[in-house]
Amino acid sequence: MYFTSERRLDGDVLEREFILGEIPGILWTPGSASTSKSATATDSGSAPAPAPLILLGHPPLGLRKMYPRLVDRARHFAAEGFATATIELPGSGDRPRRPAAERACADLRRAMEAGEPVTDQIVDALVLPLVDEAVPEWRTALDALLSLPEIGGPVGYSGGVISIGIRLAVVEPRIVAAGLFAGSLVPRAMFEEARQVTVPLHVLLQWDDERNDRQAALDLFDAFGSREKTLHANMGGHTGVPRFAGDDAARFFGRHLK
């Protein structure tokens, strides 16, 4: 992993773009967990305490397109003392295209526009290969991020494609809490994986999400094996998550990562 750019945002958040192998990503660190260069400029001269890390998930629309929402979440979490990081998903942004995924995406669009049911085949083709490819990349990113002195554990995962969050929560022991967004299509196979999730969960549901089946989202919440799981449902469509719901999510991570 090497950094390609660095700038300081309002509110004392350091934003650094990085490249990990061929995967671009962004790391945001709060003021108190700045680079070693800044740390030596402090009065005490001692390194600041490492910040707990939250991985920011996102839909496969490309980091550039998602940037405004990602940086908003990053600032929100930084204000609570969390570092956040994200990487480009397979097939998104400038990464090599995935023809099979694009065909599945076209099939999905066609079905939805025709008002036809979205079949299991479409959902599986759209999501399962993405999960299989993305999860090892996020774990590699985690290795690299946790090697930085300004980043500490424990680690949370927040938002994005819920199936990626489920798989990560099952296979990655360094993730100790997950805030998931019940806003994407979920293959049936993921319900079985959901039963294996045991970390504390905070699940957001937009009650009138036009892209999501509410009952399926409730069934998925029911399936999670975690003893502590909370569902926060709010009114409005897919992108209408109210501001206070973000505050609740930050408090959830505060309870489990600090």
Add this chain to the structure above:
Amino acid sequence: MYFTSERRLDGDVLEREFILGEIPGILWTPGSASTSKSATATDSGSAPAPAPLILLGHPPLGLRKMYPRLVDRARHFAAEGFATATIELPGSGDRPRRPAAERACADLRRAMEAGEPVTDQIVDALVLPLVDEAVPEWRTALDALLSLPEIGGPVGYSGGVISIGIRLAVVEPRIVAAGLFAGSLVPRAMFEEARQVTVPLHVLLQWDDERNDRQAALDLFDAFGSREKTLHANMGGHTGVPRFAGDDAARFFGRHLK
């Protein structure tokens, strides 16, 4: 309304029992909104700002039995600057018994013990007369409470028999926000009233509530007419609401009553 006792609890909360007509009740006020006697003892000599009021609903088990849970909620809200008050429900505690309600309650118990379905007739007989009798009493209590200089508007309603909260939210314009507990049987007629509710709502649901039908609770949440409504579902049974869920409710009232 006249006060029958007064004592100061830890955390600078003033607890006063009162009688309103023949109905006993309890008022808790935070330190900053104390009685006029205490107010004159302050340095400035001016009266403290009136505290916003939250009416504390509860199940019809009697104030004495419910006291530990009520005082816990009252302290929690007082720490956030809210006054809270509650009154005994019709037929509970030392109030005259309601034979028809007791018959309905016995029918309910019989049906549940026999594993039989709880019929609409049982639910209606149990809940509708209670709502019809209790709601005017809570409104009378509100008149009396808001006449005290240490209590100000706006007013919230929190918890208790959800049908009482629904009716109050519909008919009482001084209630501007309601935190409801989806943990009691709801007559079908109340679903129609729920559609008329327009104040911001914060609904708690215990996912494994042994006394409640989860799907009915979700249907009721869906029915509410409010543009801002939030459902917080947590794991556990009827009385297992986690502490952080109470914090969330206090923040909800903070957003709407301050």
